[in-house]
Amino acid sequence: MNRSSARRFYLVGFAVLMAFDTLAQLSFKMAGTQALPLSLSLQWLQRVFSQPWIYGALVGYAGAFFTWMHLLRRAPIGPAFAASHLEIVSVMLVSHWLFGEAIGLAQVAGAGLIVAGIVCLALSEPEAPTEAQPA
């Protein structure tokens, strides 16, 4: 794999991963809201599984899982680990846009600290071989 096709593989791969993760979290929120009021009961579970959003969450999870597994065949684990958590930023933007949630100073500062921490954790992973064996 030459350099520019490798770059395309990562860009497309992580964009797809982020899209699946964002879809999953949006669906969780929609499914949870539609199933309110919350209670530890069969009725709540019935409300959860009787509307379409819960399947959006399942599709998002499954899609993210397979995308992640595919990415890990080539991407070094450290940077990949960091990039796989960046959905907190996309989810924040989407929840402001779709649900009109107020994004205050605390959210922005918190997200910045969390992303900085994730980058540290990613850099601390031992360097993996850049070209892994094809599975």
Next chain:
Amino acid sequence: MADGLTPLVALLWLLNVLTDSGGQLAFKAAAALPGDAAGLDRWRAMARRPWLWIGIACYGAEFLLWLAFLSLVPLSTGVLLGSINIVAIMVAGRLLFNEQLTPLRVLGILLVSAGVAVVGLQP
């Protein structure tokens, strides 16, 4: 989230951290199979031990706990608070699997925890 951080929300958050960490650790234990079975044999061997099933049960519970949690807090706040799972896993890996805590990892853990605290403790 003045009206959001009720005892119920805090409990759901805590249970989510516990089931997420429990599930990941159980899967790790399931994958660390003695012997060198491969393919289908490996899956059969894993299915005979409790770890794989404990992991699946944790993930099932976590799915519902996360759904319940997000139904009560704004999504943008919820996903940030959920980031504490990263720290929980890292600390649990250190305690149970003797993984190394390098200075950079400690810094990462502190930064993520601080970020979660800033979001969780906002007035």
